[in-house]
Amino acid sequence: MGRESASLLGRLACASGPRDLRWGRNDPSVRRDRCLQGLSRLTPPTLGQWWYGNVTTGVDHRAVIEAVQEDAGLSKHFAFMTLMSAGIAILGLLLSSPAVVIGAMLISPLMGPIIGFGFALSTFDSNELKRTGWALVIGVVLAVLFCASIVLISPLQSVTAEIAARTRPNLFDLLVALFSGLAGTYAMIRGRHGAIVGVAIATALMPPLAVMGFGLATANWQVLSGSTLLFFTNLMTIAAAAAILARLYGFATGLSPNQTRLQATLIVAAMIALGIPLALSLRQIAWEALSSREASTVIASNFPKTARVNDLAVNYHADPIEVSATVLTPEYRRVEDRLRNQLARTMGQPVLLSLDQIRTEDGAQSASATNASALQRQATKVAEQLALVAGVPVGNIVVDRAAHFASVRAAPLPGASLDAYLQLEKRVAATMPGWRINLIPPLMPLPNVVVTDGEVDPKSLETQVWAAKRQGLPVSVTGGSNQQADEVTQWLTNAGVQAVKGPSRGGEIAIRWRLPEDRSRN
Known part of the structure; x- marks a missing residue:
């Protein structure tokens, strides 16, 4: 009985000592260590006693808090690096360049305020919550508005693969943010700041903000909502992970039971609020992957065993769902109607099927079939790229595989000039x-x-010649001197454009479309 009484009195003595580890206050680690050492002689330590006696004692709490505070506040350096990181990120996304996007992640300063917010949440320090929260708000607003302004003046305003990749967050993104937050906080507590670089890449905080700016500038609410959910998933999960690990390492041991319960309730509620839509998104992605595999199996089952399904593509956003595939088969079969019904039953939704059959010899893929399959893949790639830059569905692209020709009428892009469309065409042509x-x-x-x-x-006529050929319309040349108008008209004619000379009234030389109603008056 005396041994148990001594143990209880020892624990009460440790508990009655100065235990408040909030920002910048006295560090009770020395007194607590002595208490725990005394307790260890009386009774075997519990898991909590062992943790606080052996793990947290090696942490310099004051130095960690000073380091966190230094990186978590709003400063000129923070604002400047946020703008630079945002600018690099949006340019990398518009160019669909992963290397450039990674560069933006490396210099992004957003991890500091987020971890600082988590530490403030763990200690319930209202002043630090306001300070770090304000830094995050300013950083987010600066990044989004700066990216939106770049997109508004950019001729490239189509959704690239890098942008699309950040519009469908799922539960796995939450887990990545959780593990990254734990790793980043551990690195901060243990003084291994170099690991923060890897954490910044893993969570990718700045690219979602850049995509938010893109969605705002282009009024694409689907892109804006998806990227917003991804960013706040990363933000809240990293902050929650930082708060949990900070508590485990002895920060804010002076919180009351009510404060601890409130803290745990807030963290759990935030995780549930984020987890539900992310879980639904993950379920949809898993269903799409399973449906694609089943669609390939269904198509293959309608052909001989030696047949092979190539270039299967499914557009789940279309209504009805669009399924296109190429089948290498030793014999042609009329199976489109049956396949359409089978795919509709498999997916539970109406299906629009596009099926190409390429005959092979004895079920083996001949050289001609190999070339045809490669040509089909090229045609698909060309159609996807043209649809991306033209802002139209893939179905609007006219592709002649035999002639290696693809054509599309582009949708109007806000702020885009004729020269911008010319550069877009050149960009696609350079890749194919x-x-x-x-x-x-x-x-x-x-x-x-x-x-x-x-x-x-003459170089200034390139855009006019290109536009006139693409439109197939004649033009008239007005203004300038007679000699200049004659020269421009001759240049256009030699380039294959139907051009006529109009009145020369001096001033700038203008080239105008000659629409049917204009020609009827002449």
Whole structure:
């Protein structure tokens, strides 16, 4: 009985000592260590006693808090690095360059305020909650508005693969953020700050903000909502992980039971609120992956065993669902209607089927079939890229695989000029050598001709010639001197454009469309 009484009195003595480890206050580690050492002589230590006596004693709480405070506040350095990281991120996303996006992650300063917010949450320090929260709000607003302004003046405003990858967060993203938050907080507590770089890459805090700016600038609410959910998933999960680990390492041991319960309730509620939509998104992604595998099996079952399904693509966002596939088969079969019904039953929704059959010899893929399959893949890639830059569905693309030709009429892009559409066409053509790309821009006024020292600059006619050929419309040349108008008209004619000379009234040389109603008056 005396041994148990001594143990109880010892624990009460340790508990009655100064236990408050909030920001910048006295560190009770020395007194607590002595208490725990005395207790260890009386009774075998519990798991909690062992943890606080052997693990947390090696932590310099004051130094950790000072380091966290230094990185968590709002400063000129924080604002500048946030803007630079956001600018690099949005350019990398628009160019669909993973290397550039990773560079933006490396210099992003957002991990500091988020971990600081988690530490403040663990200690219930209202002043630090306000300080770190304010830094996060300012950083988010700066990044989103800066990215939106870059997108508004950019000729590239289509959803790239890098942007689309950050619009469908799921439960796995929450788990990545949780593990990254634990790793980042552990590195901060144990003084291994170099690991923060890896954490920044794993959680990718800045790219979702850049995608939010893209969605805001282009009024694409699906992109905006998806990227917003991804960013706040990362933010809240990292902050919660930091708060949990900070408590385990002895920060804020002076919280009352009520404060601890409130803290745990807030963390659990935030995780549930984020987990439900992310779990539903993960379920949808899993269903799509399973449906694609089942669709391949269903298609293959309608052909001989030696047949093979190639280039299966399923568009789950279309209504009805669009399924396209190429089948290498030793014999042609009329199975489209039966396949359409089978796929509809498998997926539980109506299906629009596009099926290409390529005959092979004795079920083996011949050289011609191999070439045809490769050509089909090229055609699919060209159609996807053209649809991306033109802002239209893939079904709007006209592709002639035999002639290596693809054409599309682009949708109007806010703020895009004719030269922007020309550069988009060149970009697709550069990625698909051997293909002739025909991007038809919206009908808009042609730019004026550049005249330097009274001489017409032939290079300034490139956009006008390209637009006239794509539209298939004649043009008229007005303004300038007679000699200049004659020269421009001749240049256009030699380039294959139907051009006529209009009245020369001096001033700038203008090239105008000759629409049918204009030609009927002449």
